[in-house]
Amino acid sequence: MQLVFRYLFLAQSYIDLALTEFNYILLVISTVCIAAGGYVINNIMDQDTDEIAKPQNRVVGVSISETGAYNWYIVLTIIGVGIGFYLSNVIYKPTFASMFILVATLLYVYATNLKQIPLLGNIIVALLLSISIVIIALFDIFPATDLENYSRMDRAFDILIDYAIFAFIINLIREIVKDLEDMDGDYQTGINTLPIAIGIQKTKILVGVLTIMAIVILAYYLKTSLFELDYTIYYALVFVFGPLVYFGAKLINATTKKEFHHLSTMLKIVLFFGILSIAVIVLNLKYAQ
Template sequence: MNFLNLVRYQNLLMLAFMQLVFRYGFLKFQNIPLALLDWQYNLLVLSTVLIAAGGYVINNVFDQETDLINDPQKVIVGNSISENKAYTIYIILTSVGVAIGFYLSNIISKPSFASIFILIAATLYLYATSLKQIILIGNSVIALLLAFSVIIIGIFDLYPVTVGANKQQMAVLFSILLDYAIFTFVINLLREIIKDFEDFDGDYNQGIHTFPIFFGKEKGIKIVFIFSFLPLITLLYYINYYLLNLLFVTLYLLLFVCGPLTFFILKLWNTKSKKDFHFLSLLLKLILFFGIVSVIVLNYNIKYNA
């Protein structure tokens, strides 16, 4: 159990779930060829999960002092798992993940794509060692990497089999993946900032210049409150412009994404305690989950209308 907590298994399950949903709940139902066989695609999921797990491990290594203040009961590195062992776990997870990525890149005859996995692993290491200490940069990097886990589906499963005859259809599907990637980025960016509010005390004592430390809690909440309207307004516009004729997915998004997002905004205004910020962080994770599941509803709604 200590190992599972070390690699943040809940977040890894969400990552794997997201990639599996886009493949088996959406792309598989389109009348298109896919570059990867099922077992090869599962290797792609495994690769991203392993690299992400390595990122969590190395982040825990460098976050020991901060975590002792923020949540001492959940500190693993230095307690149940030694720092040397954690480094070994990090190296194994990251190396295997990158190796799988190298193999898959050669499978689709795009060996240069292996650099994507190396770049992701290197970025996670840089985040743990330095980037997270730079206001908004660290938050944006983590949000961007999660969003890229959606885009990488198109890179490995759509792009290699895109030809003149299906180019337009593939472009539409890739644009849908891109829309979900943008949604994932914005919601996760919000969540990363909210987590900074939750970890305010530990970050302050370690001299880390996070968003709430730089702006102050009260002013920071007001800025995040205003920013939170952006995904809500954008999503409502998207529904009105693209999805209004699809009743099921429209109702789903209004009830399970826009509704909780509105509640998040209202709740945020009066949030002050660590417990409240933790609740908002979980709420955003739930919004992200429902947002991902909407691609299944979208798929069946399109077929139903057809």
Template structure:
């Protein structure tokens, strides 16, 4: 259990679920036709796809491990220390190396399997960026939050890079006849990546507010340490209107004809976001900040599930 806590098992499970849902609901449906009822447009086999998920999870887990190794002082103050307490620093470093080697190694294999060897650099870059975040970027207010949010977004885009891009060539007959459709698929992946970025960026800011006292004691200049908790939460309040307005516009422009998609969006995404916006204005205590962070995590989870709801609506709509 201590190792599962170290690698944030729940977050990794949600990451894997997100990728699996996208592939086996939306991407599967988007590349299916009666004439070609197979995954002939998706570049990865089932086994290769699950290796992609494993590689992503391993590198993300390694990021959590190195972050905890570097945050021992802060975590001790916040009373949530794992490395150096229940797990030795040496064991944590060994796990970090094993996870990164596994993730990058799988990345090399998959990149060569789809004849895109240069794509292996994406895994190396992500692993290096997570290390750089834990050791340096975390010390730079806001930039560190942007990096973490961007990495989550990239875990959506990587599906398109490995499963769609390799098939977009002149020799693929399906690609030739469905270029517009496939560009739309990548466009929708990008839309979800943007949504994930915004929600996770807000959550990172709220988590910084929650950890303000520990970060201040450890000398980490996060935004709330520099300008205060109250001002940071006012910024969060203002920024929270962006996903609300964008999501309302997106649903109205693209999905207004599907009644249960509207119901799902209102109940599980827009309503929680509005509750978050309202409560973020007056939040003062760490309990309130923790609840706000959990609310955004729930929005992210239901946002991920929405791809299955939307896929079902669009494929079964008469």
């Protein structure tokens, strides 16, 4: 996602960028390391749940010891946060290093405590995904902005924020669907997720409302900002709207773990093609000129 935004959007938009290619790759590595650390600590804390919900996919306690997993978590997190400190000084914004610390801390707190609070844990995970887009704007655009290029830079900054909002909404929906998928394991291990707290039907209604909101917001954005870009509209209808509508239709009668897993996969597809749409927009703009 971060590589797509850099090389298929920012690098093609004739704007000034604060990070060299090497430093941008470091930003990607930092993000990946912190996210990987979060994934490891989450797997450590989810051993009992995974043994019930998905025993065939267990890693911690099977392929690697718990101690070994903790070592991986520490190393990955230190590398990610350390690179964040370095990059913050490179752009002369040392306080920006706090973002990397905040993300690493939220991932740990989520894995150990927050995931047991209905909806809050889902919001935190969705927010962390959107931060990985916001961080591009803060590190690659904001430091290179001045009075002369403000208009162009502000537009690029706004586009990244728009995509961050899109990623947040889609991933929030997906996190709730994953809770529906893992409901049996969560219930048996005492994790109080949203479906357990309010029931499957009410959770599905909430997911349906969020899906409709996503479709309406996306339609409004296309109408107000991209309506003249024909290929972008066609792309969005086929690869984003289509899967979202399909998701909503399938959600109505979904009841089994397999069906919820399928719905989660559909949202991955929506997110993937949604991110790639930035390249379609850039190409469509160039073609229109």
